[in-house]
Amino acid sequence: MNKTTIIEAKQCVGQQVTIGGWLNNKRSSGKIAFLQLRDGTGFIQGVVVKATDEEMFQKAKSLTQETSLYVQGLVKEDDRSPLGIELEVTGIEVIHEAVDYPITPKEHGTEFLMDHRHIWLRSKRQHAIMKIRNEIIRATFAFFQDRHFVKVDAPILTSTSAEGTTELFHTKYFDEDAYLSQSGQLYMEAAAMALGKVFSFGPTFRAEKSKTRRHLIEFWMIEPEMAFCTHEESLEVQETYVTSIVQAVLDNCQIELETLGRDTDVLEKIKAPFPRITYTDALALLHEKGFSDISWGDDFGAPHETAIAEAFDKPVFITHYPTSLKAFYMKPDPTNPDVVECADLIAPEGYGEIIGGSARIDDLALMEERYKEHGLDHESYSWYLDLRKYGSVPHAGFGLGLERTVAWISGTEHVRETIPFPRLLNRLTP
Structure with missing residues (x-):
């Protein structure tokens, strides 16, 4: 048979x-x-x-x-x-024969289900979310490799922070201090100088004590980096990429979207190009919507991002944030050094930022100046400075958070359901 x-x-x-x-x-x-x-x-x-x-x-x-x-x-x-x-x-x-299976068709509390995550994955809903996650990963590899990007693996153990933050997990590396990576970006910049267009896909870790529905302690990032690339060209890659993964899910996960009750009419609208709004104009929009407590130079939180996204029916780029808000490596706007050539891509329906990207500083003197401003250790970051010493070129890149993207496309409220075994502030098992 x-x-x-x-x-x-x-x-x-x-x-x-x-x-x-x-x-x-x-x-x-x-x-x-x-x-x-x-x-x-x-x-x-x-x-x-x-x-x-x-x-x-x-x-x-x-x-x-x-x-x-x-x-x-x-x-x-x-x-x-x-x-x-x-x-x-x-x-x-x-x-x-399974006896006394704990997850029955009746309603169960979230903590109970999280305690039994290893078997909760068997449910129809979780199966659908994992299949959509898998399709996004498959479509990601297809998108970048069809465009001659090279997959490069960044290290998970590092000696420094990618963005100069203190929200790192510390460990001992024999007799040295080491940290779990919060981004593979710096290494992708080095790889781009060797291979032109590259992308990494791997786990990243943030020791951020947050309990919101958008945050995980361990999550996966897709991080492309492109040599000889401007900020504008990077935005075009980003919107084309997001359009392609949404379309891949629509084409190949119809049963899963139906299982989840996802409104596919919303997803059908996701076509490049995406609208763009500067940080300054976004701030004015927030003031019009009644957010009077935020001033120029303040970072946007989840309520602000949601309010901005409500003005559009597609993902929206918020560009040109204040230099003081962003990482040391972001390139200043040549017409206004108070802002940088960067963008956050905000998903519709309240799912928040799914991509952060920028043009990178390629000028050696300016990067050395940034090292001083941010108090970066020259010895630890000397290899990164070398990229500006030996054949520096304009380059840009971005990082897409997989779990937030899965949550948005699948219509899942909390990111804890978008990764097989979530790591949360109060959860290290199963």
Whole structure:
């Protein structure tokens, strides 16, 4: 008998197949048992008819939630199913019976579900979010590699902070101090000077004591860096990239978006180019909306970003922030040194910043001046200064936070559901 998966069973209509999976749920009448089966690739309904096989019908009724099993059956078309098929069951082989599975179809509190994250992942909703995350990652690699970017892996253990902050996780590296990376950007700049256009994809860590729905302690970043690239050219790459990953999810995750109840009309509007507003103009907009407590030079918080985003139906770039608010490596605007050539991309619907990027300082004297202003240790950062000494070129880059992007595209309220095993202020397990 043909052994297949649920997702591949669409190609097996009219055939007898065997599927290895788990019992997600079940219901039965006096004559028919409906088995909701999952195997990781998808979900399918198995139908057992009492009149056809009394013994198998009783066996189906006795199955417990999350029991693992092999199911044999005939694949039949069914327009009511998201996959368009169902399984007419002809055989059931129990592999392992699950007893007292803790996550039942009833409502459970968030902390309970987080304590059981290792099995909460099996639920239909979490499965859908993880599949969307996977599609965004797949589409990311396709986007950059199709455009001749080279994937480069940045180190996780570093001797310095990428942005000069103190929100770092400290560890010992034999007899030296080391820190968990908060960004691979500085290393991507070095790689761009060797390979032209590069991107990294890896975990980053922020020792920020925040409990908001937008924050994780450990999260994943996509960080492209481009030599011979202006700030304007970088913005064009960013909006094209975001457009492409949204379209990839729309094309390849229709079942998952439907499972989550996502309004796809909103996503269909996400097409480049994106609107742009300067920090100064955004501040004026906030004042019009009644935010009288924020002045030029103050950073925007979540309520401010949400209010700005509400004025647009696409992601919006907020550009040219005050120099004092941004990292030491950002390039000043040549027409106004009080602001830098940078942009934050704010997602619609209150999801906040998903990208931060800028042109980088490529002038050696100006970078040395920034080192002094920010009190950076020349010995620790000497290699970064070398990039301005030996063949410096204009370059720019950005970082996209994967979990916030998954949350926005999938319509998930809290980022803790967008990573398999979230690390939060009060949570290091499971």
